[in-house]
Amino acid sequence: MDQQKVGRFLKILRSEQDLTQAELAERLGVSNRSISRWENGVTMPDFDLLIDLAKYYDVEIGEIVEKAFSRKGCASCSLWPLSEW
Numbered sequence: 001m002d003q004q005k006v007g008r009f010l011k012i013l014r015s016e017q018d019l020t021q022a023e024l025a026e027r028l029g030v031s032n033r034s035i036s037r038w039e040n041g042v043t044m045p046d047f048d049l050l051i052d053l054a055k056y057y058d059v060e061i062g063e064i065v066e067k068a069f070s071r072k073g074c075a076s077c078s079l080w081p082l083s084e085w
Contacts, residue, residue, distance in 0.1 A: 001031055002041075002079070003041040003042070003044055004041035004045070005041075006038075006044060006064065006065075007038055007039045007040055007041035007042075007062060008039070008041075009040040010039050010045075010053065010064070013053075013057045013059070014035075014039070017057070020032075021035040021036055021039070027056065028049065028052055028053070028056070031050060032050070050065070
């Protein structure tokens with residue numbers, strides 16, 4: 001898993017919404033330090049928070065997670081849509 005890539009993607013998503021780390025943290029009920037740690041690749045959000053982030057940004061969980069996992073050679077692999085969670 002490449003936490004750095006996931007972090008960069010999360011930062012892009014936040015920036016596209018014109019949110020500060022503090023604003024996003026307030027909306028998710030976490031500290032802005034947590035947001036910073038995710039975006040800098042120090043830690044990853046818990047799975048429950050990944051679901052919340054995907055809903056908030058209107059993206060599939062897989063779109064966030066596939067930034068960390070390689071799916072090369074997996075033609076039959078599919079990512080579960082957010083609606084199935």
